[in-house]
Amino acid sequence: MSQRKTWLKTGIGLVLTGLMLFPVYWMVNVSFTRDRDIRKSPPNWFPVPGTLEGYRAVLHQQGQYIATSVVVGFGTVALTLLLAAPAGYSLARLRPRGGGALSFVLLIAQMIPGIIMAMGFYAIFLNLKVLNTLPGLIVADSTLAVPFGVLIFTAFMSGIPDELLQAARIDGAGHLRSFWSVVMPVSRNSIVTVSLFAFLWAWSDFIFANTLDGGGRHLPITLGIYHYIGNNNQQWSAIMATAVVASIPATLLLIVAQRYVAAGVTAGAVKD
């Protein structure tokens, strides 16, 4: 009886998940649909006969955008770690006076609407002449991840056993050495978590890219899709193929690094 009941629940769960993920399926389906079938009514529910033309178009037209997004993603990860890890160490272990206030400012910083940041950055970048450059975009994208990074590192590094740091100090290690040779190596999980999200947010960013890099020579994949939608309204299989490719990092993150995602997600919000 109870056995049957749990299978029933699994069945319901499968149906619900299918409904929820239908748009994702549809994106994949359209990406394999031939151009001549794309406006058929009713539409093809399965991509049979299918085509890889959309993906060929991605290879030929979007390769550079993808490369740019990868560069921006890694740049954002590096900058985020460089800023957030030392700050997390200090907040967690060194009891800075005013550290609580700084944490609070970081929380508020996360709530500032992106368009306001974009507007401010636009004015600053214009004067510094870094509008439409990748370093400019990397700096802007890092604002998506730095406050999150500091908070994750603070939470994680608070949990490092005291003995470890005491041992390092007895060996004569200063703060810098303790941080680099003791704290960073044991913080691997939080480094992975912060890096994954920093990469994903930079990869997904649209508003900074559109505002600060819209006229640049190297455009990220989000703008690749955006311009695609604007330009050739007919080639939906190519657009959806690009969308599928743009979803790869998110998918990988979920498959390969699910426990790190869980670490990032369950670190908190809910105090129990």
Add this chain to the structure above:
Amino acid sequence: MSDRARAKAHQSRPDGGGAAATAPPPSAQGGTRKPAASQLAAWAFLAPVTIYLLVFYAYPLYRSLDLSLRNYTVRSFVHGHAPFSGFKNYRIDLHDPTFTPALLHTLIFTVVSIAFQFVIGLALAVFFVQHFKLSATLRALFLVPWLLPLIVSASTWSWMLNSDSGVVNSALHSVGITSVNWLTAPKWALVSVIIANIWIGIPFNLVLMYSGLQAISPDIYEAAALDGANGWQRFWRVTFPLLRPVTAVTLLLGLVYTLKVFDIIWIMTRGGPAGASTTFATWSYQLSFGNLLPAFGPGAAVANMLIVMTLIFGFVYFRIQRKQLES
């Protein structure tokens, strides 16, 4: 930007912040070193992020405020020396015929999105918290909409809602309902972007409410069951009251992050047709960047009004969070 992705950020945020603000860990350093030297070291590690906050958060905010209080032209935007104009930009916005619709759309978009996201998210959480085969895997799959880049979700929904070739209209057709011009009819555009936004926000609500449900001890249910409460009563009399703190956090964070949604609306409708889905976020962007002749001043003024709305809910959130930590 990544509001959905960011949703993840707030997840960890409160806890991380709480840990930092309220429970300084027993650091061994303090005892053995001179306080002044140790403070110096502490702030040396914090210096990069502090400078970063000042340059890349405080200054853009200041610029935004400055823009809204001066009469900027394209020339003075580049070279400076814009004359001070007080609240003129705000008055321009208030008398703009876009103001009332934009405010209304912002409120409708936010309230309706959150209502549906929350109810669906909670229902799913209640469902998934009863462990069954594959439940962990399926729950993980529910995160997908949240992790996808917004441009991907928005363009997929755009195509699904396409008037002539979209799958939604085709499905409606098969049950005898005539086609709806989802994105091109003024009365449906806002509905369309709300539907897409609900889809994106469900995972966030599911995850938060799920973790809230997990925190409830099974003993309480046992006791309720012994007292003869049925499933429905157990939910309304036991589960729901115990979830109130999590609910407050989820709804307030939802408010903060839905008020500023920009990407989905801009990509799907650009706030149109004829302003039918314009919110404060898209209006502000439209003013500053959407026209040939940018209106930086009024655009910044709209953005600042948005930030005030956001921060009001933000501070309510912090108060509740603090109260929960105290109790």
